[in-house]
Structures are given as C-alpha cells and as structure tokens.
Amino acid sequence: MTSDPEPIALDILNRVDDTSFTVAMNGVFEHAPWVVEAAAGHRPFASLADLYTTLTGIVRDAPLEQRLTLVRGHPDLAGKAARAGDLTSDSTAEQASAGLDRLSDAEYAEFHRLNDAYHAKFGFPFIVCVRRHGKESILANFARRLENTPQAELDTALAEVLRIGALRLDQRVTAADRLSVHGRLSTHILDTHRGRPAEGVAIELFELTGGDSIRLVVRAVTNADGRTDAPLIAGRPLPTARYELRFHLGAYFAGLHVPLADPPFLDVVPVRFAIAEPEGHYHVPLLATPWSYSTYRGS
Amino acid sequence: MTSDPEPIALDILNRVDDTSFTVAMNGVFEHAPWVVEAAAGHRPFASLADLYTTLTGIVRDAPLEQRLTLVRGHPDLAGKAARAGDLTSDSTAEQASAGLDRLSDAEYAEFHRLNDAYHAKFGFPFIVCVRRHGKESILANFARRLENTPQAELDTALAEVLRIGALRLDQRVTAADRLSVHGRLSTHILDTHRGRPAEGVAIELFELTGGDSIRLVVRAVTNADGRTDAPLIAGRPLPTARYELRFHLGAYFAGLHVPLADPPFLDVVPVRFAIAEPEGHYHVPLLATPWSYSTYRGS
Amino acid sequence: MTSDPEPIALDILNRVDDTSFTVAMNGVFEHAPWVVEAAAGHRPFASLADLYTTLTGIVRDAPLEQRLTLVRGHPDLAGKAARAGDLTSDSTAEQASAGLDRLSDAEYAEFHRLNDAYHAKFGFPFIVCVRRHGKESILANFARRLENTPQAELDTALAEVLRIGALRLDQRVTAADRLSVHGRLSTHILDTHRGRPAEGVAIELFELTGGDSIRLVVRAVTNADGRTDAPLIAGRPLPTARYELRFHLGAYFAGLHVPLADPPFLDVVPVRFAIAEPEGHYHVPLLATPWSYSTYRGS
C-alpha cells in the first residue's frame, strides 16, 4: 500500500500542462485515464464542483462501449485480485475501510457467489462506493441490485463510479469549495439530574457487522459541554450500517456520589440506531438521570 | 428430582396432629426438622406471617451450637453434592433457578475456590437465597461476605436461611395472607408517534450472565394496552442481576406503514438495567417514535 | 332545583306495572313520556344496554312528526326558559355543568344570536348533550351545525337526544352492566431525579373557558404511588374542552432538599391539552427532575 499523495490546489491544476493535469488526476476513475484527459481541455475550473460536473458529463456522454469499459475496469469486491493484493492503492484502502479485507470464510464464499451471479447476469463487476456502506449494507445492496435490469444496473454502476470519483477528488484536490461527500455523527450528553452537561462520560461507538459481531469504531470522553471534542465520525461519508453507542453512565454518576442502587439501575447504556444517509448529519444525544434516559435523532 | 407437593391450607395445618404438621413442613429448613417440630406447639397460627414469625423466633433463639448445625446442614453452592445429584429437591430446584447447574468449567473452579476459602474462614458452607440472585450477584456476594467477621457472617447466613425458609413456606402453605417474598417486573410501550399504546410489539427479556453471555428469560408481545398480558417476572423474587429488554420497534412501525429510513433509524431497541431489590416492583416502560425513545424506572 | 332521585334497580323495573315503569323513567326523554311508555311492553330487559337499545329503536322508528315533536320539546341552551328558571331539573343541572348558567352578557348575546339563526333555519331548538362539552366546544358545535342541511341536522339533533337519554338512564337505573357514557382523566408524577413516584405534589386542573379565563375543576395531591387517590375526572363524560394541569414541582423538590437555583428553574409546571373524546381515557403523566420534564398522552 502506498501513502496518500499530498492534495493539490485547484488553481495549480488549472495552470499546469495537460500531461501534468492528467498525471495529478490519475486514478480518480479506476483504470480510465481518458476521463481526466478529456477534462484537461475544459480548464480552468471555477470550483471543485465545476471540475466534478465536467467529469460527470464526460462519463455520462461517453459511448456505451466506453462506459462499459470504464465499469469493467473496476475490481471485484472481495475478489481474487483483492486477495492477491493486485488492487490499486485507492481500491485497497476503500475495500479495507468496509472490512472487506477481514472477511470470514463464509463471507468470502458469499461474496464469491454474488460476484459470479452478478457477472453472469450483467457481464461486468459489481461496483459500489464502499466508503458509503458497512459490510451488511454492501451485501444487502448486492442482493437487491441483482434484481435490476441490465440497463438500470449499468446506470447504477456508473452512478457508483462517479461517487467513488467524487471521494477520490475530495482527497486529491483542495479548493475554496468542497464537494458534499461527507457526513457527520455526533452526540451530546445532558445530565438532567443536575441540569448541566455531563462531563467525563466514556463513550464507545461500535458498528454492528452482522449476527453478534461488532467492530469498535471510536472511543471518546465527553468534555465540559457534554460533547466529544471531535465528532464521532466526520470528514468522510457515514457508512450505511447499524451502530451501537455505549454511554458509561453508571461510572459517571458514581463519580458524582449520587445515591445509586447496587448494582446501579443504569450502568452502560446502549443506543442502537442505523445510518441511512451517508452524507447526512446524525446527532444522537442522551438526556439522562440515574433512573431514566431519552435519546432521539437530533440536529 | 421430585415434583412439587400440593400446597396445603394453613387452617388444615392448624388442625392436624403434631407429626403430620412436622411432615408437611419438612424441608422448609434444610435438614433441620427440629425447627418445625418446635413450631407445632405454637399452633394455631392466625396467618402465614404469624407462622413465619414463630419459625424465625425459634431459629434466632436456638443455642449457638444448634444454629451452627442448622447452617452446616446446607449444601455448598455448585459443590460436590450438587454435581453428584445429592441435594434435596428444594436445593436442586433453587440452584438450577440461578443457572448453577449449567456453569462453565471456569465458573465451577471459581465456586470451588470460594467455597474452600469460605469453609476455611467460617467453618460452615456459604448460604445465600439463590432465588433472589443471578449468577453474577451470587459471586459478588460471595466475595464480599468473605470479608465479614465470623459473628457477622453467621448472622448473615441465618438471615439467608430464613429467606430460603420464607420462599419454601410460600410454596407449601396457602393462607389468606401472603409473605412479601415476591417482586414484579413489568413494561409498557407507548407509541408517542400516534398517541396510543403500542400493540403487537415483540419483546425479549435477557439476563446478562457475565461477559458477553446472555440468557433468555421470557418473550412476550404487547397487547392492546401496550402491556404484556402477564408481568415479565412475577410470583417469585426478582433475581438481582443485570438485564436487557429488547423492543422490536422497527417491525412495529413498519407494520403501521409509517415512513421509515432504510435501514430504519431504530429497529431493535435494547434497554439495559439492573434489579437490586428482589421484592421490589420494577416497571421499565418505553415511550417511542420511529426517531426517539425514553425509558425510566416507573411505578 | 330538585334533588336527584335514588337510582332504581333494573330487575325491579322489569317487575313493576307499566305505569310505575313509566313514572320511574319519566324525563329520560325531555317532555316525551311516549318513548318510555312504548318501552314498557318490551320488558324484561336483560341488561341496561338492552333497555337503551330498545329506547333508541323506538325513537329512530317513530314517524317524522313525532321525532320533530321530541326535538321541539327541548329548551334552548342559555335561552329564556333557562334564565327564567323554567327548565326541568335535569336540564337545569346539565346546563349548569357546562357553565351556561354563568355566562357573561356578551356570551348570552352570542347564544341568543345563534339560537335565533338556528330556529330560523331548522324550526327546532339546538340540542347538544352539554355534559360532553365545555362552553367553547358548545359554541364551536353550534356554529358548525348551522351549516348542516335540515335532514342531516335532524339526525344530529336526535343523536344528541339519545346521548342525553343515555346519561340520564345511567343515573336513574342500576344494573349489572353500565352504558359506556363515562370517560376518565388521570395523571401520575414520576420523580426521575430519584427514580420513584413523586409523593405530595399539589396539582390543579383548570378548564380554559375562552380568552384568558379559566375555571378550577379540581385540586389534588399525589399519593405514595405518584397518583391522585381518585381520577381527576371520572363517573361522567369528559367535557370536550381545553385544560391546564399545574404541577407544583418547585415546592416538591424544595421539600426534598434537592439543590435548586433561586428562583428554581422549574416551579409550577403547566401542561395544556385538549380532550376530544368524552368517553375516552386520558392519562396525562409527568416525568420530572428539577431541570426537565416530559408529558404525553398515556394509557
């Protein structure tokens, strides 16, 4: 795996020669340098959104055969190339982000079966912007999209190619504007026993990855405002997945010497929820006393 | 294991001869028929509470040696007698109720270690009214009571003997009154999206038995009033333990055709809490919409 | 105003002669003894519901002219007869229950205007079962029903005559069954600061009677279970109206020596709600700490 290149500023990209532009943009579309080559001539771009719109148009307006080639240039998810380490560094990092590099044998077999069925029906690999999904969601999409007609599925595949390109562009290029490709997950704990933010509460965020298995996403501790210093997830799409937040309330109230039962009525409070909008803002707060709590999708 | 005998009415017990009384009461105190024999002469009893108070007095007023013998007549928890099937039927059922007949090897080893340390310090077996505890709570009590002085611990052991006797008495004898030996756990789901009780919601109650292991206690479905037809636990002490209620909210709101995200923001809602008062009433309701919920210790 | 007669048992009514039956039932339908006379021959009645169904059938099957006469036998609401004290005792008590005997001059003028318009359009007086409404609701119904067609409005008027009859029957006759003519309003306060019912909280229930004016309905204090000893309203229909419950939380928490701000963040907590189903059960609880509260339509 290679390290991420430094991001490059849009106004520099606007000024360099065509070859340098193409090199700098290489890989935004997997094995398809023709897309960025075609964009070079449209410079200068007023904004990142402008650049992305141009790339989108080039892809959408390409002849059918070229669009099919673009789609066919993508690797299988959790496929042989991935197991053999033969992916681009972008694809490697993306597949790992959804845990596709750590599948059980049964999960590999399931991907293998779906890949085969998909290839047989559509003649190209299954493409999904994996940074927008957890493993369960990828499998659910895979099964659902197998029901599509070939024409609808090619459109869906190209839409995913463009989503992948948008995220790669967001990492490669800096500009005054940003593409709307990030979501945000945050929390807040209010101690309604004392009428103030709950400071010093340990929090864990897990992704529920199927069956009883869970994966720790992040640990944090609330600050004086009852929030975490940084959002639980930010700067990337929120993977569509089921999550569990665990709030260590019992230790918090015990530390305040609030009279508690033994064992305390509430100790570690789990809140299970799902994210369905990867670019959305999810605020999942907790209002709590030692004897009660509320949670909700906030804003 | 023998089947439970039919309960007998107090007014019959008041009228039979002393031998019949002693036989009918046999086993209320483990291997200590002298307690009930001594009670026979105090008949008639105006109430079950009156009978129990008399038994309590006989135990408390017995000479030290007799009290020690009473205590020593009890089997070890999860000990050799239990593994060999050499317990009274009462003890067998009681130990099974807390899962002591289904311990892992590590748990058996832990009980063995504690039993040895306890015998070495106090000279009698560790006695606890197991129907009032989950496995975690028994182990926590065991470790805590090992710190007691011998005198304090004998008192504690006798108090547990009397609690065991009260529960056995409650099963054996019917009367106009009842001993206060039962608790109650109930729930209620209010659909605050529609302003009415949530009917048809599947609920599961698990006991958390240590680490990640859980044990299903009961399944139920809410009725038209948003309650379960019977309390989740009733007619017995509530085992001191940690629990998880799971409310299948997602399926409920999907069935009502309420617009939901995909996957739904809330699906199976877990509520973790602990019971610390075995004879208490715990009401743990849920107020819920597809996007929010509240829970609390109610009444 | 006469005192209420003693209720009479249905099985006695089933046995007495026709004249006594008619006398006992007199006034169930205002100035229309023919209805109960016709029912006498249908005895015995298996239940109160059976008797009421029979009376309903007699009214519904009567010729148009007789139904019109029945409707015309009712007094105007807040009309001249009421001001002159010329109503039956039933009508007097009913109109007083909705405050129609204590109208301001402007309100009398409004009723006068509506009565005139109604008589002019329909040729009979406006009839509504006033025990099911507050003053605002009566006026809103009055205005709305003026828009009806004459045929629809005669049906509506007869339905109200039958509702009035059901309530009078419920007061006159005792039986194993009851008619479903009563509602219930209750509350419950849970102290989620301490995880137990809030005992000793003063509560007031007001009816909001238009503009800024309010009318005290009842005062109560919560008992050890956080409830009032009796429902706030029961044994009668709940008047369709807007209400305000006032919970004296500040004094409650101050009495427990909970640390509070000065003045306390929450003191007297008002909860405004409306009742729209006179025969419904409204449970309006409060979950509260010194810094937060929740309320909802419960069950």
Next chain:
Amino acid sequence: MTSDPEPIALDILNRVDDTSFTVAMNGVFEHAPWVVEAAAGHRPFASLADLYTTLTGIVRDAPLEQRLTLVRGHPDLAGKAARAGDLTSDSTAEQASAGLDRLSDAEYAEFHRLNDAYHAKFGFPFIVCVRRHGKESILANFARRLENTPQAELDTALAEVLRIGALRLDQRVTAADRLSVHGRLSTHILDTHRGRPAEGVAIELFELTGGDSIRLVVRAVTNADGRTDAPLIAGRPLPTARYELRFHLGAYFAGLHVPLADPPFLDVVPVRFAIAEPEGHYHVPLLATPWSYSTYRGS
C-alpha cells in the same frame, strides 16, 4: 432621553489626553467622575478586562467616606427623581429595561415603602444592577437586603455599582476582549414525530411580572434547523425572572397534515421556567410529537 453615544475603541482611549479620557468615560460611575479620572493615569490598558480591574481597584480602595458618596450619588429606584424625569440617561434606560417606568400605583407604593425603610436603616439609596433583574426579582432582593447589616450592605451596594459600571463600560468601549456581562437564552424544537428539526413554529417569550400579568419579550419563528435565527435574548444580562415560552405546535402539525384530534391534544405548549444566572447560557429546547413533549435545561 438621549441617544447612546458611539462606542469608542480602547486603543484610542489609551492614546487621548487625560481630559478626553475622563469625558469619554463620564457616567460609567453615576455622578462619580473621580473614579475614571483616577484611572486615566494607569493607561495604557492591555484589555477591557484590565481597564475594568483598575476601576474596580480604585473603587474598592477609596476611603470609606468616598465610597459612601459614590453610593449616595445613585438615584432611588422608581423614586421621585425617576418620576420627575431627573435621572441620567443611563439610569433612565436601565430603570425602563426592568419596567420600573410602568409600575402600577400599588407597585409605586411598595417601592416607596421599601426605599424609605432602606434609607432609614442604611442612610443611602438601594442600588441594584437592574438590567440583571425582572421586577419581581428586584423586589425580592430589596426585601432580602433590608435584613443585611450596614457593613455587609455597603459591600453589596458597591458590588452592584461595579456591575452597573461593567455594563456601561461594555456599551461604551470596544476592544479585542469582552467583559463577561452577557447571558444568552435560546431554544430549539425537534419534531420527534418525523425525526427532524421543526421548521416554521411560532414562538413567544413572555416575562411573568407578578400575579397574572405577563409582558411579551420577543416573538420568533423557527428556521430550517428548528432554531430561531437569533437567540431569544442575547447581548445583555438575562434578567433574573420567571418566563413562559409558548410553542405553537398545533398549527405546525396541522400544517404538515398530521392526523390530529379535534381540538388537537396539544396546541399552544407553554413552558414556564426561571432564570437565576444573568450571565449564564440557558437553552430551553422542546422535543415534540402531536401527543407528547419534553423540555429541559440544555446546553
């Protein structure tokens, strides 16, 4: 009443001659130019806080007689000078901010009585930083401080003089820093029926000014984030007082065509609370469905 002068920058004040400084600072301490004159020589001030600390030191270190003169230079609250229009423009605006220019005859009489008693006991006028209080709070403080010893009360009066000075300074001088003399009251409405912010809800904030009388503070409508575009109160201390927020929920849900009862169970939701920390941040949100709501002191 004169219009407020333009604020002047601290770095200008640091450079002008002593006389100009004294003129610019005139009135920060009522009828006591000696305080600012004494401060002129301490220039330059690194920050507004530095200037304020210097002024505080000059007042605190002044001889007793000068401190008494400073205190005696203040007008009575709601006194003869106020009625006659003989106050400084600062005092006029301040007294009006608490409604002291709109007292009923009974309230004037009460202030008169308290002023007399206070003068008789302490020999100087009652001083309170009125921008930090509602009328009820001023009267409560007045009565409470009458119980003080003369020495304690002189200290209290000087502390209020300094608070008044801090607020006047905050209005007169701009600098990189700000004095901590402002509070903030905000709200937020979350529609937990739909899992999103409630947009377009009309809100009113009233101050409860004693008995049944209320005073409208501000009206607002929630924006797309469920908040008001500006805080309900900001840029000034929050007057210690009781308040009522009214949330027009019924109209909001009706506008969304959510099925509602007639009349709706919830229509205008009142939330009564008190502010006790004038420099605090009070966030009073509402989580609501057509059938339930929660509120709390948030952050």
